[in-house]
Amino acid sequence: MVSLDENMLVKKIQKGDQLAWSDLVLRYEGRLTNYAQGKIKDHASCQDLVQESFLGFLANINNFDASRSIQSYLFGILSNKITDLLRSYGRLRTVETPVDSSGNQKSSPYIDPAMGASTWYRGDEKKKLENDALIKGLRLLINQLVQRKDYLKLKSIELIFVNGLSNLEAANILGIDNKTVASHRHYANNFIIDNLKKMNLSPSVFPHLSEQDQD
Amino acid sequence: MTITKATLDAFIDDHLNEQDSIRVEKAVRESQELNTLLKSIIASRDMGDHSIGAIWRREHLSCPTREELSSYKEEALDPQRIDYIKFHLETVGCKACKANLSDLICTKNSLTNPDANEKHQQFLENSKILLPKKV
Numbered sequence: 030m031v032s033l034d035e036n037m038l039v040k041k042i043q044k045g046d047q048l049a050w051s052d053l054v055l056r057y058e059g060r061l062t063n064y065a066q067g068k069i070k071d072h073a074s075c076q077d078l079v080q081e082s083f084l085g086f087l088a089n090i091n092n093f094d095a096s097r098s099i100q101s102y103l104f105g106i107l108s109n110k111i112t113d114l115l116r117s118y119g120r121l122r123t124v125e126t127p128v129d130s131s132g133n134q135k136s137s138p139y140i141d142p143a144m145g146a147s148t149w150y151r152g153d154e155k156k157k158l159e160n161d162a163l164i165k166g167l168r169l170l171i172n173q174l175v176q177r178k179d180y181l182k183l184k185s186i187e188l189i190f191v192n193g194l195s196n197l198e199a200a201n202i203l204g205i206d207n208k209t210v211a212s213h214r215h216y217a218n219n220f221i222i223d224n225l226k227k228m229n230l231s232p233s234v235f236p237h238l239s240e241q242d243q244d
Numbered sequence: 245m246t247i248t249k250a251t252l253d254a255f256i257d258d259h260l261n262e263q264d265s266i267r268v269e270k271a272v273r274e275s276q277e278l279n280t281l282l283k284s285i286i287a288s289r290d291m292g293d294h295s296i297g298a299i300w301r302r303e304h305l306s307c308p309t310r311e312e313l314s315s316y317k318e319e320a321l322d323p324q325r326i327d328y329i330k331f332h333l334e335t336v337g338c339k340a341c342k343a344n345l346s347d348l349i350c351t352k353n354s355l356t357n358p359d360a361n362e363k364h365q366q367f368l369e370n371s372k373i374l375l376p377k378k379v
C-alpha cells in the first residue's frame with residue numbers, strides 16, 4: 030500500500046526538493062543493496078546497480094504512478110538490472126538467448142530491462158485498466174483474508190499463484206488435504222471474478238482465472 | 245515438482261529458489277513443449293498480459309510493511325501474523341522482504357565503510373542535477 034508519506038516524498042522530488050531526494054535514497058538504499066547482494070557478491074557492482082536504479086526512478090519521476098509503492102517500483106527496476114548484468118556474465122539461466130550477427134547476446138528474451146509503469150503496460154490503456162482492476166481485486170482479497178486471520182487460505186493461494194505450485198504440492202507443504210487447497214483456489218478465483226464484474230470487466234480477459242488445477 | 249504455466253511464470257520473474265530454478269531451466273532445455281510454453285508466456289507479457297502471479301509478485305501484494313517487519317524482528321506481533329510472515333519469508337521465499345529484514349537487522353550500515361560512504365555522497369551530489377527544476 031502507498032503511504033501518504035511516500036506520496037508526499039514523490040511530490041517534493043517532483044518539485045526539485047534536494048532534501049526529499051536524499052531522504053528517498055537513504056531510505057531505500059540499504060534494502061536495495063541487500064537485495065542486490067543476495068544475487069551478486071561484488072559490493073561495488075551492487076552499489077552501481079542500486080544507484081542506476083535510483084537514476085532510473087529520477088528520470089521517470091514525472092510519470093511516476095502515485096498508486097504504486099516506491100519500494101515495488103525500485104525493486105522492479107533493480108531486479109531487471111541484476112538480470113541484465115548476470116546475463117552479461119553468462120551466468121543466468123538463458124533459455125535460447127538470441128545472439129546477434131557478431132555473436133553477442135542480445136538483451137533478455139523475456140525481461141524488459143527498463144521495466145517500469147510505462148513498459149509493463151506496453152499494450153494499451155485498456156490493458157492497463159484491466160491489470161489495475163486485477164491488482165485492486167487481489168488487494169481486496171488479501172486484505173480480507175488478513176483481516177479475518179484466514180492465513181491458511183492466504184498461504185494456499187500464495188503458494189499456488191506466487192510460487193506456481195500445484196494444489197497437491199501446496200497441500201503437502203501446508204500439511205492439509207488436496208481438496209482444501211482446491212477450495213481455497215476456487216474461493217480466490219471467484220472473489221477476483223466477482224470483483225472484475227463489479228467493475229464492468231469481463232473475467233475472460235484473464236484466462237488463467239478459469240484455469241483450475243494442473244495436477 | 246510439477247512444472248506448470250504458473251511455475252514458468254515464477255521462473256521468468258526469478259522468484260524460484262536456486263534448486264527449483266535449475267530444475268526448470270533444465271526441463272525447458274530438454275522439452276520443446278515447455279520451451280514453447282515459456283516463449284508464449286513471454287510473448288503475452290510483451291503484449292501487456294500478465295498473470296495473477298506476475299502481478300502479485302511485482303506489486304508485492306502480500307508483503308508485510310517495513311514497520312511490520314520491524315515488529316516481526318522484535319516478535320511484537322500477534323502469533324498468527326508472525327507465523328504468516330515467517331511463511332512469506334521462508335516458504336514463499338520473498339527476496340524483497342528478506343532484503344528488507346536484513347537491512348533492519350544489520351545495525352552496521354554499509355555506509356560506515358568509508359569508500360561506500362564517499363561513493364554515496366558523490367552520487368547524491370551528482371544526481372541532484374537530474375532533479376526537476378524547482379518551481
Ligand SMILES: [Zn+2]
Pocket residue numbers: 304306307308332338339340341342
Ligand atoms: Zn515480501
